[in-house]
Structure formats: C-alpha cells, structure tokens
Amino acid sequence: MLKLLKVFLRGLIITLLLPFIVAVWVLYGLYCIGLFIFMFVKTTIEYFKGGSFSADLPEDIEARRMVLEKEKRDEQAKEMLSSMYETSLAQQQANMFAQNQENCENSVENRDFLDEITSDEAEEKEDYTDDTSSY
Amino acid sequence: MTQAVINLSDNAKKALFILFLGIILVFVFVGYVSLAVQSAMKKQGSKADEMLQNVVRADYFTNEKAFMKYARKKNARVFYVQARLAFLIILGSILLYVLCCLFSGWWGNPFGRERGFGSLFYQFGEWPKEKFFGIKLISGWPEVVAKPEFKLEALFSYLFVPPFLVGCGWFLICTQSFIARSLRIIKIRNSIYRKKLAPEEPTSLTPEENNN
Numbered sequence: 001m002l003k004l005l006k007v008f009l010r011g012l013i014i015t016l017l018l019p020f021i022v023a024v025w026v027l028y029g030l031y032c033i034g035l036f037i038f039m040f041v042k043t044t045i046e047y048f049k050g051g052s053f054s055a056d057l058p059e060d061i062e063a064r065r066m067v068l069e070k071e072k073r074d075e076q077a078k079e080m081l082s083s084m085y086e087t088s089l090a091q092q093q094a095n096m097f098a099q100n101q102e103n104c105e106n107s108v109e110n111r112d113f114l115d116e117i118t119s120d121e122a123e124e125k126e127d128y129t130d131d132t133s134s135y
Numbered sequence: 136m137t138q139a140v141i142n143l144s145d146n147a148k149k150a151l152f153i154l155f156l157g158i159i160l161v162f163v164f165v166g167y168v169s170l171a172v173q174s175a176m177k178k179q180g181s182k183a184d185e186m187l188q189n190v191v192r193a194d195y196f197t198n199e200k201a202f203m204k205y206a207r208k209k210n211a212r213v214f215y216v217q218a219r220l221a222f223l224i225i226l227g228s229i230l231l232y233v234l235c236c237l238f239s240g241w242w243g244n245p246f247g248r249e250r251g252f253g254s255l256f257y258q259f260g261e262w263p264k265e266k267f268f269g270i271k272l273i274s275g276w277p278e279v280v281a282k283p284e285f286k287l288e289a290l291f292s293y294l295f296v297p298p299f300l301v302g303c304g305w306f307l308i309c310t311q312s313f314i315a316r317s318l319r320i321i322k323i324r325n326s327i328y329r330k331k332l333a334p335e336e337p338t339s340l341t342p343e344e345n346n347n
Binding site for chain 1: 159161162163164165166167169170189190192193195205208209211212213214215216218222306307309310311313314
C-alpha cells in the first residue's frame with residue numbers, strides 16, 4: 001500500500017512537471033537534429049578527404065593501448081612474483097630436505113648409541129641372572 | 136457560523152467517485168510509466184560506462200575540462216552512429232512522399248482523413264459535455280463519424296506515414312539515450328574529479344580505534 005502511495009505521488013509530481021520534461025526533451029531533440037546534421041556534414045567532408053568514420057576517437061585508441069600496456073605490465077609483475085615465489089619455495093624445500101637429512105643422520109647416530117646402551121644393559125642383566133641362578 | 140450543505144444525487148455521487156478513481160488510476164499509471172522510463176534510461180546510461188572505461192582505466196585525462204570535452208565528443212559520435220538508421224528511414228519516407236506527390240500532383244496532409252493515413256482509423260465527433268458544479272465535463276462517448284476504410288487514392292500516405300512514425304520514434308529514443316548518457320557522464324565526472332571530504336563508506340575502524 002505504501003509502495004502504491006509512493007507511485008501515486010510520483011505520478012502526481014511527474015504530471016505536474018510533465019510540460020517542463022516534454023519541453024526539455026523537445027529542446028534536446030532539436031539540438032540532436034542539429035548535432036546529427038553537423039556530424040553528417042563533418043563525416044561527409046572527412047569521407048571525401050579520404051578518411052573514414054569511426055566511433056572511436058584518437059584518445060580511445062591511445063587509451064586502449066595504455067590499458068593493454070598496463071595489463072601486460074601487471075601480468076609480467078604477476079609472473080615475476082609467482083616465479084620468485086616458486087624459487088623461494090624450492091629453496092625452502094631444499095633447506096627443509098637438508099634439515100630433515102641432518103635430523104635423520106642424527107637420529108641414526110642416536111639409535112646406534114641407544115642400541116649400544118641397550119646391548120650393554122642386556123649383557124649386564126644376563127650376567128646378573130646367571131649369578132643369581134647359581135644360588 | 137455558516138454551513139454549506141451540498142445535496143448530491145446518486146448519479147452525481149457515482150460520477151464523482153468514478154472521477155476520483157480515474158484520477159488516482161491515471162496518476163498511478165503515470166508513476167509506473169515514469170519508473171519504467173527511469174530504468175530504461177539507467178540501462179541506456181550504462182553505455183557511457185562502456186564507452187569511457189578505457190580512458191578512465193588508463194587515467195588518460197588529468198583534468199575535468201579535458202575529460203568533459205572528450206566525453207561530449209564521444210557521446211555525439213555514439214549518438215550519430217545510433218541515429219543514422221532512424222534518420223535514413225525518415226529521409227527515405229519523406230523522399231518517397233515527395234516523389235509520390237510529384238507524380239500524383241496532390242500536395243495534401245498525409246495524416247488527414249480524406250486522402251491521408253487517418254482514413255484507416257475510426258473518426259469520432261465531439262465529446263458530449265454536461266455542466267458539473269459549474270464546470271463542463273465529459274459525460275459520455277462521442278459519436279462515430281466514420282469507420283476505417285482503405286482508400287486507394289491514399290496509398291501514398293499509407294506508404295509514407297508508418298516508416299516516418301517509426302523513424303521519428305526511433306530518433307526520440309536515440310535522443311533519450313543521448314540525455315541518459317549525458318547524465319551518466321556528469322555522474323562519472325563527479326565520482327572521478329570531485330572528491331568529497333566526507334567518506335562515502337563507513338571505515339572499518341571501531342570508535343575506540345578511531346580515538347586512538
């Protein structure tokens with residue numbers, strides 16, 4: 001209901017302003033007729049001079065070139081960033097691999113050391129059991 | 136204190152109610168039509184975004200004046216491209232009419248009833264009117280004066296009027312599109328070159344952060 005009231009009020013305002021709107025439209029229409037004739041004469045002269053008509057202006061062509069360049073630069077920057085990221089990632093992976101290898105070596109050494117300790121302990125235990133069983 | 140008493144007959148009450156309802160319906164209809172025109176103009180105005188996007192993205196113009204000059208020029212070119220066919224239709228139909236008139240020797244009104252396009256429509260007499268509170272208001276339907284009739288002598292008018300009206304309508308739509316683009320260009324200019332002091336969107340900072 002509120003929406004309908006809004007539309008009604010809008011219609012009322014538009015109806016009151018309609019003569020002005022129509023006047024502006026007609027004036028613009030007359031201006032457009034003049035503009036069309038001017039453009040027609042201009043393009044005809046250009047045509048007879050050997051040129052061709054296009055909706056694009058020289059500024060458009062230049063701007064399009066600038067945008068393309070900008071896009072290319074952005075793409076290059078993106079590629080560079082991604083390659084930098086990839087190299088840093090590879091470096092990181094290599095570092096991690098080296099670190100892992102070092103850890104593994106350390107762990108092997110530790111295991112050997114531990115094995116030695118455990119074998120000594122076992123021997124000691126066996127000696128002890130032999131001693132106790134003789135009693 | 137004087138008190139005005141208005142005695143209305145049942146018919147007058149009915150007429151008053153219908154008149155009131157009719158006025159409301161007309162205003163609502165005009166409101167909906169204006170909404171439709173507004174949305175159509177928004178769509179037409181989006182063409183300005185399309186035609187200016189390269190220049191804006193490349194930051195080609197550093198000052199407002201040069202941007203507006205370029206935008207007006209570009210708008211005129213787009214209008215010319217759009218209106219070419221409409222103008223050609225109008226010009227062609229006028230040429231056809233002039234040629235037909237030269238051949239037949241009849242230089243009358245092509246929209247008229249006798250030998251014009253009007254012969255294809257119903258023709259009504261005057262609207263009957265009655266006095267209502269001192270104002271003359273329409274009180275019924277008018278009489279049918281003439282029924283639609285195909286006249287061979289009006290053939291030139293039948294050939295001329297439809298393309299002419301189509302061309303005129305097309306040209307008016309092109310004009311409306313031109314106005315819509317002009318309005319959109321002004322909006323784009325304001326958004327690019329006229330910075331407002333107050334932020335348009337609220338910042339993400341909380342009041343505490345703002346105080347700090």
